[in-house]
Amino acid sequence: MKTYQITIDRETFPIKSDASEEHVKALAQTIQKRFDDMNPRRGPRASQSFRAMTMVALVLLDELQELQAQHAALKKDAIDTATRLNDRINEILEGKL
Numbered sequence: 285m286k287t288y289q290i291t292i293d294r295e296t297f298p299i300k301s302d303a304s305e306e307h308v309k310a311l312a313q314t315i316q317k318r319f320d321d322m323n324p325r326r327g328p329r330a331s332q333s334f335r336a337m338t339m340v341a342l343v344l345l346d347e348l349q350e351l352q353a354q355h356a357a358l359k360k361d362a363i364d365t366a367t368r369l370n371d372r373i374n375e376i377l378e379g380k381l
Contacts, residue, residue, distance in 0.1 A: 285300050285301065285302055286300070286301065286302070286305070287299065287300050288300075288301065288305050288308045288309070290308060290309060290311075290312035291312070291316075292312055292315055292316050292319065292337075293316070293319055293333055293337070299312075315340060315344075318340040318343065318344065319336055319337060319340050322336050322339050322340060322343075323336035
């Protein structure tokens with residue numbers, strides 16, 4: 285596991301990850317962009333920054349959970365289709381059709 289330094293909202297954080305440095309920095313850039321989009325008037329108050337980062341985290345978590353649900357549905361559909369195809373092939377091979 286490697287340690288990388290990333291900067292978000294002028295704060296530097298050490299991040300440990302097995303991912304490549306490019307991947308970790310790309311994630312940090314995505315977070316920074318989301319933060320900038322949600323916090324266009326960057327005030328000096330730390331509480332505003334914390335609130336904006338909390339909103340970024342909530343939006344990203346919502347997107348993640350939506351994608352996980354879509355993935356689960358696609359996986360179920362793929363298994364169902366494979367099962368139907370397997371049953372059909374077995375019927376053909378057994379001469380039931």
